[in-house]
Amino acid sequence: MATTTSPALTGNPLELERQVCFALSVASRTVLSVYRPLLEPMGLTHPQYLVMLALWQHAPMPVKDVGALLQLDSGTLSPLLKRLEAQGLVTRPRNPQDERALTVSLTPRGQALREQAERIPEQVVARLGMEVAELEDLHRALTRVIEAAVAGR
Amino acid sequence: MATTTSPALTGNPLELERQVCFALSVASRTVLSVYRPLLEPMGLTHPQYLVMLALWQHAPMPVKDVGALLQLDSGTLSPLLKRLEAQGLVTRPRNPQDERALTVSLTPRGQALREQAERIPEQVVARLGMEVAELEDLHRALTRVIEAAVAGR
DNA sequence: CCTCATTACATCGTGTACGATTAAGTTGTG
DNA sequence: CACAACTTAATCGTACACGATGTAATGAGG
Missing domain, CATH: 1.10.10.10 (Winged helix-like DNA-binding domain superfamily/Winged helix DNA-binding domain)
Known part of the structure; x- marks a missing residue:
């Protein structure tokens, strides 16, 4: 049986599914694809x-x-x-x-x-089907990593 | 003095700083800019x-x-x-x-x-200066929003 | 007043993204 | 077997991103 320790300390550090940059790229492109049909009529x-x-x-x-x-x-x-x-x-x-x-x-x-445009945000939240609180958490986490990345580049 | 209630329920719903999609775009591009100098030699x-x-x-x-x-x-x-x-x-x-x-x-x-490439992940984490645990939290939040976006597009 | 460095945009080249279309190969059905 | 439906890539057009370079306007120092 394979090890199931904390992923940060074990296994392949290059594993695609573990990369934050991969999740960021996909999340960015995928979320934008939710906006696309809403923005297209505009x-x-x-x-x-x-x-x-x-x-x-x-x-x-x-x-x-x-x-x-x-x-x-x-x-x-x-x-x-x-x-x-x-x-x-x-x-x-x-x-x-x-x-x-x-x-x-x-x-x-x-x-x-x-x-x-006023209706876009609510429509997106509805399509995502996520809690506003959870999206706010995500927003805070993203703001943190943006600050870290700006400082570290 | 301006109102300071929960941002989800007050003020301008189109405020740029409140948009998750904006944070996602900037985070994606900014984090990639941390990778760029590390990948360029490769x-x-x-x-x-x-x-x-x-x-x-x-x-x-x-x-x-x-x-x-x-x-x-x-x-x-x-x-x-x-x-x-x-x-x-x-x-x-x-x-x-x-x-x-x-x-x-x-x-x-x-x-x-x-x-x-093996050294890239650790170098990025070092440049970001963030805790691995916090990055794992972000990864989980991103995975959630990816699933939601795929389902909702 | 006259450089000279700086600033604000524009332009160019390369590399993604992505929808739409095309072309070639494969498969299911009569 | 014939053939339409489907699958897999490639190609094309448009629109970002971004580094590098160009250009005109500004401003500081001599």
């Missing part, structure tokens, strides 16, 4: 949805701040914001006080989209 | 590392099984496996018993790489 991808969340809270804001908030660089954000602009959800004129910076603002259409 | 990206973990455990195995294990489809796996093949880490001849299927096997070089 014409948003999940990263675009996160940017819109940031804007609904803080617009108008510079691209730099969006990047800091979402931990994304301009290589990702520039084309993403262009696509939101092409959809008529945001504008991004240059800041007259600093011609390097773009000020990302919501169009009326972008503002209006918020109402449809 | 010539592997993180998804390639996960495939190698699967192969070190189960090779030879069909592409189908790799996909099932990692929750990836052929659109992702085909080019990824081609790159591993180009690096001389794997072979993927057709299965004579079923000419549709490819049997992914490790080359001696692919097998040998495992020794370098």
Whole structure:
């Protein structure tokens, strides 16, 4: 019979099922796949949805701040914001006080989209069928590992 | 003074800092950024590392099984496996018993790489500076949400 | 006033993700 | 045996991620 001691101290340290990074990748992709059918009617991808969340809270804001908030660089954000602009959800004129910076603002259409988005969180929780308390625990655990990873990279 | 009731029941339900999906995305990308400098000397990206973990455990195995294990489809796996093949880490001849299927096997070089990989997990834990027990808790929470998401998508 | 380092974005190249389609092989059924 | 239904990969198009590089604007020091 195989050993059944604490998994941290025994067996293959490279076992796929034990890797937190594997669970993180799969969890991220799988949870996003729950959002996809809900976001599709709004014409948003999940990263675009996160940017819109940031804007609904803080617009108008510079691209730099969006990047800091979402931990994304301009290589990702520039084309993403262009696509939101092409959809008529945001504008991004240059800041007259600093011609390097773009000020990302919501169009009326972008503002209006918020109402449809209001229902997303509850729908996701319903589809997951998990307790809100358990999701809050997960959120706290993720926040901890994000802090640890930012400090350790 | 602002209200400070339970966050689940008050305030803006679209608040970015409250979204589990946001924490998941950032955690996934941030933790992977801890792996990147460790994997780079091995010539592997993180998804390639996960495939190698699967192969070190189960090779030879069909592409189908790799996909099932990692929750990836052929659109992702085909080019990824081609790159591993180009690096001389794997072979993927057709299965004579079923000419549709490819049997992914490790080359001696692919097998040998495992020794370098053995040190990755401990190095990551060290860089994160988190208790193994806390990481195991996180792993359990992630496994729960993966199951919920798979069921609910 | 004039460099020069810094900052804010944009662009490019590589590598995933993923839906959709295609192509080839296999299998069940009449 | 014929053939439709199914399975396995590959391919294509779109959209992130991210490192590296380019460019214009800003600001600090001489």
